[in-house]
Each structure stands twice: as structure tokens, then as C-alpha cells.
Amino acid sequence: MNEEKATFIRNTLEALEEKRSGIKNIEKLAGKKIDRKFHLDLNDLTPSELDFEMGRRVSNLRENADPRVYLNLKPGRSRIKKIFMMIPFFFRIIFLKPVAIIRDFIFFNNAMIVRMRNSEARITELENKIYSSPDPAWPDTGTEEKGE
Numbered sequence: 001m002n003e004e005k006a007t008f009i010r011n012t013l014e015a016l017e018e019k020r021s022g023i024k025n026i027e028k029l030a031g032k033k034i035d036r037k038f039h040l041d042l043n044d045l046t047p048s049e050l051d052f053e054m055g056r057r058v059s060n061l062r063e064n065a066d067p068r069v070y071l072n073l074k075p076g077r078s079r080i081k082k083i084f085m086m087i088p089f090f091f092r093i094i095f096l097k098p099v100a101i102i103r104d105f106i107f108f109n110n111a112m113i114v115r116m117r118n119s120e121a122r123i124t125e126l127e128n129k130i131y132s133s134p135d136p137a138w139p140d141t142g143t144e145e146k147g148e
Helices: 002-022 026-030 047-065 079-132
Strands: none
Touching: 047 079
């Protein structure tokens, strides 16, 4: 009986390995070209992962904010060559840059909201711990008599 289970497991692993080797990239698995990045669930990230992703998006925002990075006009070129080199530059500025900037900005904004909510939850948790532990040095605000 154990030999049958071992053979079944071995055959299943071999079949899975064969399928995995046949699929080299995610586009082949999906059956079409994927034009955007995968969605990250921000609530599942640890604080350090969230900080890393936020830093990455801020650097992308800084890079995309300066359009001159893509402009490579050397002084020795003729005016016609410079004009033709400006066409892809303007195409990037008009069509590609705004999409990248908006995606990164929305992600960064959502990450800030998640970070703020996590901080508020942690502060509330710490306040509850402080107020639930009896400390004789602190006055008990709930049992003070009101001057009536």
C-alpha cells in the first residue's frame, strides 16, 4: 500500500514538473500579454514591506517627474535629427508618463492610508493595554467624585 502511494506521488510530481517546464513565462500561462503590474494587497504587507514598496514608488515618482531624463540631444546633431528625436520624447511625455505617474501616486496614496490605519490600530491597542493595567501611581479617572 505504501509503495502504491509513493508511486502515485512520484508520478504526480513528475507530471507537475513536466507542466511547469513547459510554461516558461506568465504570458504563456495567461494566454495573452499582460500590460500591467500585479496588484499588491496592501493590508497583507508587513510594515517593512510596506515601507519598501512606498520607497520604490516615491523613487519612481521622482524619476518620472523629470522629463529631461529621456531627452538626449547632443549639440553636434542637425536640427532635423533633433526634431525627429523629439517625437518619441513627446510621445512619452504625453501618453506614457502620466499613466505611470498616476499609477504610482495612487499606490503611494493607498499605502499611506493603510499605514495610517495600522498606526491608529497600534496606538489604540497600546492605550488599551495602558489603561487596563492597574498602576497605583496614576489616578483612576473613572472613580473620581464629581463636585456635586
